[in-house]
Amino acid sequence: MRIGIPKEIKNHEHRVALSPAGAAVLIAAGHQVVVQSEAGLDSGYSDDSYLRAGAEIVTDAWQAWGQELVVKVKEPQQIEYEYLRGDLILFTFLHLAAFPELAGVLRDKKTCAIAYETVQTDAGLLPLLKPMSEVAGRVAVQLGASFLQKENGTAFPGKGCLPCAIGTAPAMHAVILGAGNVGMNAADAAAGLGARVTLLERDEKRIKQLQRETHKNITVMHFSHDCFYSLLPDCDLLIGATLIPGKHAPELLGRSDLRQMQNGSVFIDVSIDQGGISETCRATSYDEPVYVEEGVIHCCLPNLPAAVPQTSTRALTEITLPYIQSVADLGVDGVIKSHPALQRGINTLAGEIIHPAVAASLSNKVIR
Template sequence: MRIGIPREIKNNEKRVAIIPSMVEELVSNGNEVCVETKAGEQSGFNDIEFESAGAEIIKDTKKVWDCEMVMKVKEPLPEEYQYFRENLILFTYLHLAAEPSLTDELQKNKVTAIAYETLALKDGSLPLLTPMSEIAGRMSVQIGARFLEGTFDGKGVLLGGIPGVAPATVTIIGGGVVGVNAAKIAIGLGAHVKILDVSAKRLREIDDQFNGRVETLMSNPQNVSNAVASADLLIGAVLIAGAKAPQIVKESMVKAMKANSVIVDVAVDQGGCIETIDKITTHENPVYLKHEVVHYAVANIPGSVSRTATLALTNATAIYANSLATLGIEKALIKHPELQSAINIHDGNIIHPAIAEAHKKEFVSFS
């Protein structure tokens, strides 16, 4: 199979979908890899390294997209829709529940769209999403700490405080991978941390994991309202695989926050779990002020640590990319049955139930 790796064009998206060692493995298994020139440059992988591993370096973006399977990091942007066609396999992060126009275009052109973020193992874990969730969770606290500085219109608060001065309060909505990784960094910086989740079992696990250093709360409207009001930094970390994120934090709750507090909504690429996150921002212009609260709504947070993120992502995707390319979809599904949960669109049909529900469209089982 010919695999194309285009250069990412999303604002300040510096990751790349493949690394030279993956190229070497794919080529050794009889595949061809076409990498758009400079696709890996901002992740520290140059054209010479890819070429030495066996890739063909291509300057023409269209030729890269003409390959049988295209691997990306982020969802295609409107200017890339022109490359869609029947029988194209697209393997990338898609987040289709929050992307109606992209969903329509993929359906119309009968692209087989395979999403990293919905691939689920039997235990419910999401192996291709987890590494980026780990990074985004950890970075959410770094980002929040920066924007709490007065230089960036924040409260002028040091997250960990100092002796004689209380630390900041970090409220995390959601106790999954993002939430736990955010808590690790916030605790390490000395903040007072609250985590809210709908699962009592999960809260017990978090309490054990952090030896009581995190305040755990059931996620109900009263607890959310109180925890949001007390937050210096509020982190949205809610995920329902494949589905649009539920808006847990209402606008009235944000209005009750202290002036110049900070919100970082990691769920923004799934529509956001905070009602006042009503637009996606970019790394160039990452924040806006609403109700005197600083809102950070960048949808590709890990893109700013591209070297780490690229290595973490390809560690997870390599095995599936190799199977899809070498065996084809049908045989790859026999080897890795979990791949079926990653197929979002095939032959013009929506194959994932959560995406069908999000767009009020028909769900069709993959066959």
């Protein structure tokens, strides 16, 4: 199959969907790989390194998009909609519950769109979401700690506290909603900096397992609205890390709840890619990463891993490569017949939104 790798164009997106080593593997398996010039540069991969792997380098986006299978990192941006078509297989992060317009375009253009985040094993795991969630959890804490500083490089000064305790000055309190891949990595990073961490989770089995395993600075509790709201006055850093696969993030926080938090505290909503957990959340970009609502600094970056492309690209492409090869080897019909995990990843096909949770989430939102 002919596989295209366009350069990412989302704001400050520096990752690339395939490494030169990955290109070599696909080419050895009999596929052709077409990479847009400089697509890998920010991840540490020159055009030459792709050429040496046997890939073709093209200068224009439409040449990369013109292949049978296009592999990307982020969802197509509006100016990329013109490249979508009925004989295209698109394999990328999509998060369609948060992008009804894109869902409508993919459906109308009859594109077969496979979303990394809904590729799901028989055991219910989301293998392609995991590495970027691990990165995002850690970046969220690094950013959160810096936004809490009085001098933080934005127009909005933070409370001015350090993550760890010094003398009688207490450690920062981080409250994290969701103890999955993002939540656990954020908890580990925050506790590693010396913060007090409270993790709220709704899955009883997961809570029991974590209560046996976690670091002494981390308290794992069952999520309830009352418990969550009671923590807000003492919360310096709030991190949204929930997921219900394919669905809009659960809306857990209203404007009046936020008023319980102190001025200059920080809210990083990692779940923004699924629409966010608060009515005050709207996606930000690295150009303007934060805004303030009710005195609380909000950071809602949908592409946190883009800040560390050298780590993120490696972690992502190692995991996606075998799945990319399966799509290229099998084609859409083969995926549907013989690869259940990838088949669960298909969001749109032949003019329909076919992923059940995505379809349910979008039932009132997609323009018909």
